[in-house]
């Protein structure tokens with residue numbers, strides 16, 4: 001069965017924030033776009049804290065990813081303003097900065113090394129004593145030993161961002177098909193993309209498919225062997241607390257620390273929500289919230305900011321980060337003609353949404369690969385077999 005719908009220029013499989021942002025930017029460039037997803041705007045952004053932290057989340061050896069993260073961070077304010085204008089909805093973007101603190105002398109040494117690394121790379125990051133940290137954030141534990149103030153690492157509200165992208169896509173003429181993608185169609189020779197079959201059996205014809213299905217990207221039936229590596233699901237459990245009006249501002253900026261080897265962050269929203277995250281667990285596609293996960297987050301957050309125990313706990317949730325084999329995203333044409341990937345953003349999906357959308361839309365509309373996207377070509381994994389690793 002073939003649908004009577006007009007053949008789009010792009011079929012986007014996956015309507016999380018990455019798929020939607022690519023769709024929106026591509027529609028702005030004049031392409032006809034259809035997004036296929038049972039629940040557009042869902043996915044990891046519904047859980048994520050929304051820290052925009054290319055500097056405080058920097059890992060050694062990830063300088064190419066840093067460049068991409070900084071480029072995305074630099075365009076976030078404009079992206080959010082444009083999206084708010086286009087959708088009529090707030091994104092919750094907040095230019096508040098981040099304070100990364102040390103709770104003991106080992107943490108302090110580690111943060112000192114990170115500070116030196118920042119300085120070698122010319123990144124804006126300022127060392128503060130424990131007293132200076134507490135002057136900025138009086139709710140911090142008295143034992144805080146020092147910290148790094150990174151004034152350019154901000155936050156956005158992932159849920160608001162997703163809702164704004166759904167609305168902006170609709171207003172820009174993107175077709176949002178609330179259906180699942182059952183199969184990638186690759187023609188008689190299985191040698192190029194010819195469309196997508198939906199889970200109700202409908203066939204959508206199209207020469208270009210953008211695969212943006214997060215940790216399920218490589219599992220799309222019909223995808224030829226070796227085109228995509230396995231994108232592993234990395235579970236993150238998150239808590240949402242509410243700061244009653246008389247206690248605001250409880251925290252004025254993002255606060256983070258490494259506590260017992262785990263990355264912990266507290267992200268205070270302007271509306272009083274306080275997000276505490278996140279666990280990092282590699283155990284398949286499970287999104288159960290566990291007593292142990294909640295306990296560890298509350299215990300570690302209490303070590304950092306003892307007053308959190310007074311706040312109402314209003315929500316617990318868990319999502320899946322899509323991790324590629326090198327933890328960097330896949331942005332670009334795959335080895336299968338007609339198949340473009342925008343997936344594998346791991347810990348940085350919210351941060352990298354603007355730059356991914358801009359680079360992908362530019363490449364899809366003009367055929368020219370932007371230099372910034374080149375290191376993230378999906379073909380760097382061509383030796384991997386998705387099916388073997390699944």
Ligand code: GLY
Pocket residue numbers: 051236277278321346347348
């Ligand atoms: N970027 C934060 C996280 O993945 O937990």
